[in-house]
Amino acid sequence: MTERAMQQPEEQSRKRSATEIMVRLSEIFTSIEGEGAFFGTKTMFVRLAGCPLKCHWCDTSYAIPMDSGNVHAADKVKEMISRELQENTFKVNFTGGEPLAQHEAVIELAKFVREKGTKTYLESACYDSRRFAKVLPHIDICKIEFKMRDAKAVDDSNYDNLRKNELECLKIAIDAEKKPYIKVVVSNSTDIHDFSDLVKQIFAVASPRNIAGFIIQPTHKIDEPVLERLFAFYDAIYPFYSEVRVIPQLHKIIGAR
Numbered sequence: 001m002t003e004r005a006m007q008q009p010e011e012q013s014r015k016r017s018a019t020e021i022m023v024r025l026s027e028i029f030t031s032i033e034g035e036g037a038f039f040g041t042k043t044m045f046v047r048l049a050g051c052p053l054k055c056h057w058c059d060t061s062y063a064i065p066m067d068s069g070n071v072h073a074a075d076k077v078k079e080m081i082s083r084e085l086q087e088n089t090f091k092v093n094f095t096g097g098e099p100l101a102q103h104e105a106v107i108e109l110a111k112f113v114r115e116k117g118t119k120t121y122l123e124s125a126c127y128d129s130r131r132f133a134k135v136l137p138h139i140d141i142c143k144i145e146f147k148m149r150d151a152k153a154v155d156d157s158n159y160d161n162l163r164k165n166e167l168e169c170l171k172i173a174i175d176a177e178k179k180p181y182i183k184v185v186v187s188n189s190t191d192i193h194d195f196s197d198l199v200k201q202i203f204a205v206a207s208p209r210n211i212a213g214f215i216i217q218p219t220h221k222i223d224e225p226v227l228e229r230l231f232a233f234y235d236a237i238y239p240f241y242s243e244v245r246v247i248p249q250l251h252k253i254i255g256a257r
């Protein structure tokens, strides 16, 4: 993927009216949040189809192709959300695929969810900080995800640009006082020196008081990290942030979707 492709063409970001907005949707369902700092909460997932990244351990590979899912008018998706929204739902999770690939749709749907009195949550790979900045005002809870090199999310030549965007997203969320939490997926192939460098970069931008958590998420059934390696990642963060947690994907353990 080229840097140009990651940044997306300018004409795609022109303002469209609500009636013009189309959503390429993979699925909508309600389950128990299985990842991150808000795991265990009853959550509606709005999975947008299409992702410009290609993490080798991706567990929603069916939602990666840009022509996957089905295209609906935003108003139709709002009806689907209203039908699916259960009592006591803690948040609506805009996920993917990559939600920022359809940032105008996310803004439109997030406004609708908030009008219904439910919190909005963005589950993004933070690959495009300009789009992130546009969506953020409509999001109540946000996670900033950092991809380690072994995830193979982008080609080597684009890795520095991805990291730059991730760090910019972190700064934007902190400046907006969103108190984001940070998540990094680690495998047994994740380089501890690269990981330590990332931690230093993160805490050059963040401080313990303006983040809501730091989650180390081990890969599941693919190159799983052994305990000694998890300790090494944990130990790299602890001097900066003692509330670090290692949290596996809960939904896979309890057999939820």
Ligand code: SF4
Binding pocket: 051, 052, 053, 054, 055, 057, 058, 059, 060, 061, 064, 096, 097, 098, 125, 153
């Ligand atoms: S960014 Fe997310 S959806 Fe895209 S390939 Fe990686 S894990 Fe899959």
